[in-house]
Amino acid sequence: MLQALLPCQAPIADDMLAHLKASDKKVAVLKGSSGTGKSFIAKMISEYWTRNGNNCCLYFTGNVMCSTRPFGLLEDVLNFEIKNMQTIAEEGVVEAAKDAPFIGNTLSFLLKKRAEQAGAQFPTATGCPEADIARKMAFFIGRKNPLIILDNFHWTDRSTMDFFATLVRIGFTEGGLSLQHAKIMIVATPAQSDEFATDALHAISSYPSAQTFTTNDVGIADFNLALRHFGIAAIPDNTANALYAITSGHLEILKMLGEYLKNGGRIEPAGSKKNSFLEFMLKERLRREGVPGSYVYEVLKTASVIGLSFDYAEIDCLTRKKDFSLSPIIKKANDLSLIKEESGRYYFAHEIIKEVFQCKAEGKRHELMLSFVNCLRLLKPADLPRRADFAFEAGADRDALHYYILSCLQLLRDGKSMSPLASNRLLSLIELYPDEALYYHSMRKGYELFIRKDYPSAMSAIAAIEEVYSGALNAEKDYLFALCSSKSAERSKKIESIQLLEYWNLSSFQESEGELWSRLAATLLSLYVHVGDNTKARLIEKQIMHFLSKRLKFDTNAEVQINIIRRKANAIHSPEVATSRTEKSVAFFSKRNTVGIPLYPVQLYMSLSNHSGNLTTLGQFTAAFETAGRALSLLTTIPEANFPRDEIPANNYAVAGFYSGLLGAKEGTLILKQTLHSCNFCDNFILRNNLGVLLALQGQLKEAKDELTAAYQDLCSTDGDDFFAYYLLSNLVGVEAIGGDKISARKYFLSLQNLQPGILSWELPHLELRCRLLDWAIDNVEPKTGQEWMHALFAIDEDGLGPSWKYLGLGFIMSDLQFWSES
Template sequence: MELLLYQSKVVEKLINRIHEDYHYILMTGKSGSGKTFTLKQLETELSREQYQVILFEGDYEYDDREYYPFKKALFLREDSTKKIIIGGVAEASKEIPVAGNIISYIIKSLVEKTTTHNLFLNNEEQNILAKLRQIIKKQHVVLIFDNIHWWDRRSLQLLKLILTNKEILNLDKLNNFSIVFSVTADQPALHTDLMNDIIHNVNCEEIIFPAIGLIEFKNALFNATLQSFSDTQVNLLYNLVNGHLQVFFEVINEINNHSFDFNATYENNKQYLSTVLEKRLKEFGADSTQILKALEYASIIGITFSVYELRNITESTENEIKKIIADTSKLTITEQTETFDYIRFSHDIIREIFKTKVEKYHTDYYNSLALCIKEIKPDQYLRRARYSIKCLNTENAVTLYMLEAVKQMRLYGKVLNTIYEEMYPLTNSTQREYLKLMQEAYNLYSKKEYKKASSTLNLILDIFPVEVLAERDILKIRCFSKTMASNEIQDIIVRANDIRKNNTFNGEKDIWERYSQVVMIGFAHLGEIKLAREIESDTLRSLSERLNYDDTANKRLNIIKRVSNSIHNIDVSAVFVKDAFVYFGNSLSGIRDIRQYYICLGNYTTILINQGAFEEAYNIAVCGFEIERNNRDIDFPRIQLIRNNYILAGYLSKNLNEDTCIQLYEDMLLEMPIISERLFYNSNLSIFWALKNNPRKAYDILHNEALLHYDMQEKEGLYQYRVVTNTAIYQYLLGKTDAALQQLDSIKDLTKRLINGSYFSKKNDLLIQLMKSGTVSTGKEWIKVLFAIQPTYQDLAWKYFGLGYAFMAVCNWDMSE
């Protein structure tokens, strides 16, 4: 459909303002005047001029889905795995400054806080900003914020942050950037205070979007119908349309079909449109009832809705829904979107008409929708809570509000005040105390005060619904997983697994899956690999039911893949971790999820080191530093991990020497608290002193660190293996052969049950053989002694596992989203 003359003039005016470098433009007008269609034409015109244009759209029904305008614009339109990103990462690393500068950066970043903006961004916001940075790198950027009066509160808060801190996106450094706000004046705003605050704090050039004038209306009417009308008829039609183009198009259809009744009277254009739609649907005969029901359900989902949601809510077959969509598209009631399997109403006035019909039977409709969403998008607790309120199911609504509050603590750090205000009248003091304790526990967890967090969680009594208590226990297990696995933790994980096997948490799939994930990793830390794999299999089966329509399920699947080397050998985990690396790093517009990609990048370097691909691991680790430097407002998790892998890969690829590695480890350990992970880094540090032919210092470093926190009842085995093996080697190099052999003999069974146990067991046997034969070697030469008697074993991974010392390339097994 072509623009009408008055719309074309608005496009021309907007383009002129953008060419004149107006940074902020506010466009206001009445509903139905054609603003959104005009903005899409503006997007098309500017794209032809090589502008980078991003269109963000609000949806009245999506206030309960945080950051929806950003997610829809930046993520929902993407296809996964368009190209393999790994080669690109390796290429990008060549553009990063040489090793000397990297080492300087590492040291500086460990001592100083690398973040430049103290903005307290949550993970979702960090990911959105990182995505925006990737997209708007080039000059001439136009951001269009359509229907901003329908944006959810978190989206508006983030937008305000962006506009008041322009350096976040480097907008102030672009030669040309413009932001266009679009507001419908005669529609209610969801968060008027915040919207007005945003608009008033920037100096906007305001453009009033006009309604179609009488003369242009008369000309457009003739062009569309090729009929002449009397002035009385034109005035009647003009007043009926009342500036609403959707109604105008329906009038034209009626006239062209010879079915418009000039003698009929209507209270307003909405009543006329409703009458027309009813009449046209009746033309489908028996199918009209099914079509009407589907459209009524769709109307309470939102302007945009997914085919899958509609099919499940209406309990229709896929072919039935496709036919309904095809029929309604012919009637211009609905239209396809750019996102696969997503449909939208042609205009909100049409959605409103069908939603009005729902109100007569709203309990049945909203109850069906709530049950459907529980199955297909179970973590949308706020949406489900509001549906429960409409169904007068207050008790269920309270539980869902509590789950939503915990979800916001987990994902965003704190709960929106508006959510507390909404749920407060429905909750009692005991329920509010639960939320207070959960918030305190999450605050402590984020500060790495795991024991205090766990103690706070112990104050929550078993008096709440099982799904609410499960949230407490998930966080508690996450706290325990941060400490070295012991008998006490084993008892806790075993009890948790019993609960998991015998409880569906009232059918809450999201909770059951996250509960299963933490128990799986708990067993991995305990070295109970068989049990961990069984839980992984159960969880994957649950996720597989929703992969086609639930973004959370896809994200969770790939998080499981990125930690796969916790329970799978190198052959299997190499495939899975690479899959996750590609998924999180690869989309049409760049990295899909910056934090998850960063974690995957670190884990993938571990896989490459284990495979003996040291040079590639080194290059990818360097890219991790570049991601840090390009996103300085993001507090990336466990940055020491990628530094450890960089050091190992750098040395084993001959890019770094022993002295540099020692310096980096010592600087890293200076800033690290007494946590179990220190054992890995001190173990690696000790090896480099041994490589400098100083086994005494190597032994003292590792032995003294072990004394600080080493628990001989540690179940996992990863710590014990490194401590025992490396100190045994140092003992041997110091001439204490019997003590060394005794130590190695003590871990024979342990090596067999570790992941990649065949390599560890083989290595242990060879070390014993060498020591019994009295092999003479320096610390420097010891790294290659096993290759002299066993050059190859199984596959290329022996290049790493066959090294004389027990190095540790570290992975992040935290399954946080």
């Protein structure tokens, strides 16, 4: 017999275990009322099962927070196991770089190699979430006898419920991995299940090899045993009867009430329903606290509308007009064990406590919800899913639709999907509003084309959207249009983007939509740099940082935005300052969740790419190569994310790899040629410049000259930045010098002298020195090879103007690439 909490639970636990051990049985379903010890039984069976070394158990526990994330619970638990593999993969990128064929399949090559060394082949993603989950489960189970437990079935998402229904019915066999022999245990509370969960549970229970077990409410006979378990000494019968009447044997409530009685409280029985008893108990406890107790009652009644948890800023916003100080009230509620604090948030001690307070707030529920939507807009403007849900629950359909649309676009940028619930709500609302439907479908198509780097088509997709929507929707459209337009090498396109975004750089929009404003302003900053207006760029950076720093105490997204600005530091700061800031952004975005997945994978990818560029400009080529390798590894380890513009880390990997000696010119050439196939916008000129240099260094002077000349001619057909022209002309000087054609070298040099390439203000002194040395070298240096020309300027002035001379003082110059416009 298993050692149960109460005698009434032991037969249930023993029967379930016997059922699961039987060879012809597969599924055990445990259901019952809340507070009857179901989870205790499940954990007891799990512990017993795993005592046998040939057995293993996967234990999933649903909660309210994961109920809106498709497969979120399963992914979180299963991904924990791959954390070590991810670390191995990242560390292996640099060490195995010389063995890699070339970019394209480089990372998958390295990862397979490292996985084979670890003695296991991790299942690759198939693009089908259900199959991927099944493969991960089977992979970790291996050859052991598995028990898969899903506790709180009613609090999981619908995709997970469907998955388990399929797992019970047919099992999964994917890529040679099978779950058909797995034993399954489902734990659910029918009274808290919606219609979908009820149907799914019924389907699972109806399976031929399934059996349902039911826990009963704790009877009076077991009551004193339960009291002793929760640390309550023997008490008089009349007191025990009173407690039993108040709790109806609910173990969670019993635990709380027992503690209250233990501390000297007295409760007289009243009413007949558990919630009414609990309401009575709460009122009695708070009445004895006097005036502070009445304030606690009001505050928690308001907080119950927010949900099971809330933070100080949220409840402060909702109760700001009240005639009391909030801090002592929150402390009193915490002291009374009605709420508990964890990681800066306050949680109701139990969902039933929240429900009691929520019932008392029912008359003002919609009003409070609309007020909370406004609080979220001011406090947490990036939390669009919650804004949408609260507006929907409050009946503000059009506002809810706008927020669901903005949330969908936000998730598209991050490479994530909407929850089934949010998606269904969006689709149901959009049928009521044709204008919003046009906006939604146009913007969704625009973002999908943007992610595929088809910028002209993306702009065409959203061009028909009229300015007839809310400010946030119009601003979001302008943001995407400006992002696409800014990818052109033409200066006029960047000026057009600036004019578009300057319209939104208003304090009123800053206050009403803080996240969107800071995103627009950050993109505007990079555009100012592109057109050479560094004064405005510095001013807007100061404006953004001042705005965000004031929000750090209450807006969790503020620190994210600050580190996005740090990531762009190279645009207006020296390499030394920029490297220090991108190092901070890499550290921040490297934070991982409890299962080892980066919290911000796309931002980490962009920060690593930019940091590698900054390290290159400081001449720290090996560190730059390693950092670019880390960025590239994310493309393989988190394939589901929408990582933008893979040509940026690939370019930096090739450039830093060559400069560090860890990659040869031939390997770098292969990387850049493959990368160029998917790049048809302004970065194309830098990639072609770098390719021309590597060709010249291999002695392929004709091919190098053709590549550089064609790129320069294409640039001249636009009103492109002098920045690109400077690099192309400077390298054409070198190619002609090696070929012995001093006249052509001098012609290109004269064109070079007339340029104003100062996108980056810190580069100007280096480029002026470079011009003076090139002028001398054309007449006085007779290079025979690319390598001789590479070090010609160092022979004249080895130190230049500091660390960046290691990079800008080379005869041939290649450029790093960085993410500036994306926020």
